Amino acid sequence: MTALEKKDAFIKLGNFLRQFATDEPIKDDSVVNNADFFDAFADLIELSQSHNGWYTPEQVRFAAASWAESLTDTNLSKWLSNYDLPDVQPKTVGLILAGNIPLVGFHDFLSVLLSGHKALVKLSSNDQKLLPFLAKYLVSVSPALSGFIEFTDGKLEGFDAVIATGSNNTARYFEYYFKDKPSIIRKNRNSVAVLTGSESKQQLEALGEDIFRYFGLGCRNVSKLFVPRGYDFTPFFEAMFAQQDVIKYEKYANNYDYNKAVFLMSNFKLLDNGFLTIKEDSSYASPISSVFYEFYDDVSDVVKKLNQDADQIQCVVSAGLTDDSVAFGQTQKPNLGDYADNVDTMDFLIAL
Numbered sequence: 001m002t003a004l005e006k007k008d009a010f011i012k013l014g015n016f017l018r019q020f021a022t023d024e025p026i027k028d029d030s031v032v033n034n035a036d037f038f039d040a041f042a043d044l045i046e047l048s049q050s051h052n053g054w055y056t057p058e059q060v061r062f063a064a065a066s067w068a069e070s071l072t073d074t075n076l077s078k079w080l081s082n083y084d085l086p087d088v089q090p091k092t093v094g095l096i097l098a099g100n101i102p103l104v105g106f107h108d109f110l111s112v113l114l115s116g117h118k119a120l121v122k123l124s125s126n127d128q129k130l131l132p133f134l135a136k137y138l139v140s141v142s143p144a145l146s147g148f149i150e151f152t153d154g155k156l157e158g159f160d161a162v163i164a165t166g167s168n169n170t171a172r173y174f175e176y177y178f179k180d181k182p183s184i185i186r187k188n189r190n191s192v193a194v195l196t197g198s199e200s201k202q203q204l205e206a207l208g209e210d211i212f213r214y215f216g217l218g219c220r221n222v223s224k225l226f227v228p229r230g231y232d233f234t235p236f237f238e239a240m241f242a243q244q245d246v247i248k249y250e251k252y253a254n255n256y257d258y259n260k261a262v263f264l265m266s267n268f269k270l271l272d273n274g275f276l277t278i279k280e281d282s283s284y285a286s287p288i289s290s291v292f293y294e295f296y297d298d299v300s301d302v303v304k305k306l307n308q309d310a311d312q313i314q315c316v317v318s319a320g321l322t323d324d325s326v327a328f329g330q331t332q333k334p335n336l337g338d339y340a341d342n343v344d345t346m347d348f349l350i351a352l
Contacts, residue, residue: 001144003085006113007076009142014071016137020045021065023058033140037133044133048102052126053251055102059214060130062332063102070336079336080114083346088116090148091352094159096174098166099124101214103131107336108163108345115349118148120159161352163345184348186341189219190284191315191331194226194302195236199319199328204239206329210317211276212243213332215252216288219314219340220331223286225278225293226302237273247275256289263290284312314340 012032019025019034025042027034045064048055069075093112097105105121109131112119123131132151139146156162161182164174171187178185193207210222227233247253252275260277263270271278281292296302303322306313318325339345 001142001148003080003114003116005142006145007073007080009138009145010071010076010110010114011073012141013134013138014068016041017064017068017071017134020061021068023061033137036140037137041133041137044129048129051129052099054100054215054217055127056249060102062213063130066333067103067106069333075336076114082337083350085115085350088350088352090116090118091160092118092120092158093349093352094156094162094164095119095121096156096162096164096166097121097124097127097131099126100217102127103134104218105165106131106134107340108165109135111345111349112163113145113148115346117349117352118150120156121149121151122153122156123151161349163348165340182348182352184341184343184345186343188285189312189314189341190223191220191317191326192224192226192284192306192313193222193317193328194299194306194321194325195228195231196299196319196321197228197231199235201235201239203319203328204236205242206327207236207317208240208243209329210315210331211240211291212246215246215249218332220334222315222317222331223291224281224284225291226296227293228299229295229297231295233271233278237271237276240273240276244275252289255287259287259290284309310342 015031016034016037019028019031019038020041027038045057045060048060049057095105095108095112109119109121121131135149139149159181162178163184164178165186166174168187171185174185193210207222214221216223247256256275260272263277263279268279277290278293279290280294282294283292286292299321306316306322315326315331316322316324317328317331
């Protein structure tokens with residue numbers, strides 16, 4: 001099966017997912033095999049929250065829309081043009097996926113298949129339904145892909161390389177267990193925003209998307225702010241008001257109440273708007289419903305610190321203050337070449 005044929009299958013998948021990018025799905029009769037899959041995926045989106053309380057229909061639709069935008073001929077071709085994809089003897093790549101946000105492991109799955117290898121997938125217990133459904137659709141439009149995709153519930157065995165995503169604690173286990181195999185082992189990372197006080201209302205409202213999308217559970221969610229000493233948080237909180245409906249979700253509200261209570265019992269000084277607390281803290285990883293902040297006197301000191309802590313940072317949001325800055329509101333809209341942990345997955349796979 002050629003890389004072109006595989007790419008064409010993913011383009012068809014993108015066309016399928018595009019139907020679910022809005023609050024109400026819009027059926028497109030030109031989509032391949034739609035009669036067999038459209039209603040089932042619409043139902044799966046509505047039922048996802050029963051499988052994982054964080055997977056609300058809105059969040060799953062956002063993930064589907066994001067992948068629909070990526071899986072176009074133009075975007076796939078642009079991404080793959082950076083690589084020499086020779087015909088290879090397919091190897092089996094074990095994928096140990098996270099489940100913090102919907103379809104978080106899809107990029108690894110896509111990369112393995114387009115690099116010519118086979119994907120042996122161990123799903124997170126928190127995300128058991130979405131990827132197998134999309135894999136089933138891919139096989140329906142390109143039956144030859146069935147030999148390249150396998151899901152396993154048990155111990156990962158019979159693989160030549162592995163890509164594993166987890167916490168800093170599980171990473172130590174992965175590094176030991178997979179020490180004899182080529183591997184990419186991903187650890188905890190967080191994203192930050194560097195503010196100057198001159199941001200527009202529109203930029204701060206967009207920052208709300210970076211903070212609250214997926215309830216803040218992703219490594220690309222902003223969990224820490226760097227602000228100039230004496231920063232006035234009033235415009236920030238006014239901009240966050242657009243995200244107030246987040247408190248209507250029970251799991252988020254429970255986390256907000258719990259984390260706020262813990263902070264208050266510890267006599268920490270908090271700023272609070274009724275659905276988000278912000279706390280001065282040097283850490284990068286803040287609890288759900290909270291964002292940490294740190295003052296700076298010179299923005300160049302922040303840039304130096306972020307460079308030193310690069311192994312802990314996924315995204316830096318700012319108005320171009322760093323070379324790799326992500327624009328406000330764009331952290332959850334990565335390009336295909338924006339790799340987790342800044343490790344080029346395709347280079348790794350091509351070299352196997």
